[in-house]
Amino acid sequence: MKQKSGVLFWIFFTLLVLINLTPYLWTMLTSFKSQNEIFALSIVPKQLIIDNYVQVIFESGFLSNIWNSFMVSGITSLVCLIIGVPAAYSFARLHFRFKNPLFMLVLFITIFPGIFIISPLFDFLRSIGAIDTYFALILPYVAYFTPLVVWILTGFFKTIHPSIEEVAIMDGCGVVKMIMRIFLPLSIPSILTVGIIAFTLAWNEFLFALIFTSSESARTVPVAISRFQGVHSLDWGQMTAAAVTATIPIVLISVFLQRYIISGLTAGAVKE
């Protein structure tokens, strides 16, 4: 298991890395090509240009989509944490009836297809005039991503040994004070990690964003990118430039915080 770093191992290693990276690297390379070089299919372009980025950022209004995504995802992840941290604490530390069924319910909400509830939600948002606002997106995002936050955080919280908290309580520290002074500071890394995960999910979400926005005033990045073929017909240069611009922050974060995010995404499953 440990010692066999043989040829087969490195073949698979190389193959898998290539498969994982190539589509994104190709997108990046394309975004620096001129229209002619894209259609000539030169693998290595003679010159790299930034015209596509200049057009996307300064001329196409894509910046406002990024701003919308940033606001919606930021508020979503914040609210998810405010609602999710207490709930996860409850699941991880406290004893109460129906704990397991409720936890199962939380798990299944995270994978419940949004399309099946979208029409009444649409009616509701339309009736209160919320279509095409940040609120229309934040509301379903919080409902959908909080359960995931809770599921992952509960796994995290269980890895923190409760003995420290018990000692603090015995020393006469109140529960609230103990949570504020001891439990929360210990959990900051995990809370940040799930915050980033919630942010990423909101940033990438498409279905709700497609249906609950109708103009540039609240349209988020994924919807804007999906419209590139319609609005700017076959302009692969601009489309790829937009895709790279929109993904670079998320990709950088997850590559550099890889250790934390993987431990976050695996913590939820471990506690079974």
Added chain:
Amino acid sequence: MRNKYLPYFLLIPMFIMIIVIVFIPLLTTVFYSFQSYQLSDPDAQNTFIGLDNYAALFQSERFRSSIITSLIYILGSVTGMLLFALITSQIANQSFRGRAFFRASILLPWAVAPVVAAQAWKFMYDTDFGVINFILKKIGVIERSIPWLVSDHYAMLSVITTNVWKTTPLLTLIVISGLQTISKDLYESADMDGSNAWQKYFYITLPLIKPFILLGLIFTTLQTINVIDIVYIMTGGGPGEATEIFTLYNYKVFFQYLDFGLGGAMAVIGVLVIGVLISFYVRGMNKNMET
């Protein structure tokens, strides 16, 4: 005393959100499914028509074909993902130089938005300007360009590839978390018995990560059917209805044909199918825990 209600108190905000955004709309959808409710025709609203929507669905060829298409899409995706996830997790769980890099490369498809993944692959699959045809022609595998996304034969394969690329990391991560729970002692005693690597894998590793694989498969199956982004962007369900999965058809009934009644009936059937799937899963898990 004071703490008796505290656990529920901490859970209330989340469950209010779930009830308002998921449960009430779900019940409303059931309600819609018994109505003739065309968004394009406001006069026809709120007419109770019994099971007519359901009857219409079961007579519809397109509905049946969307179910079969979904099954092919799910089966193809899950097979591919399982294969890649088992190999990838095995590599990612060993300690070697370059492990951090390897793990980061797994996360890239996870972090990229499905929409972006779909556009990137759509471009690579392009008949005339796509890099896939270009390379296949260069190395002499094909002579003429393959119309990947516009041909009945290849469109399904193309969207499955994209979905496997995008969704495998989720399964890989869940399998990795399973691998991490296995104690090293088990392998050491197997070594002493003289077992080879394959025996260890099939008699120790696989049985122990089975619950994680099950959980991962439930997640990725639902993700596959849930995320219409890839099919929506790459083929729009076409050519014809060759890649029109259930959820994409449901989306079209709601927001292109504006039929909230018929769409509601589709959604109810979808929920029932998922309910059955999940109850099988829960039963499987319980059996796993007993043994």
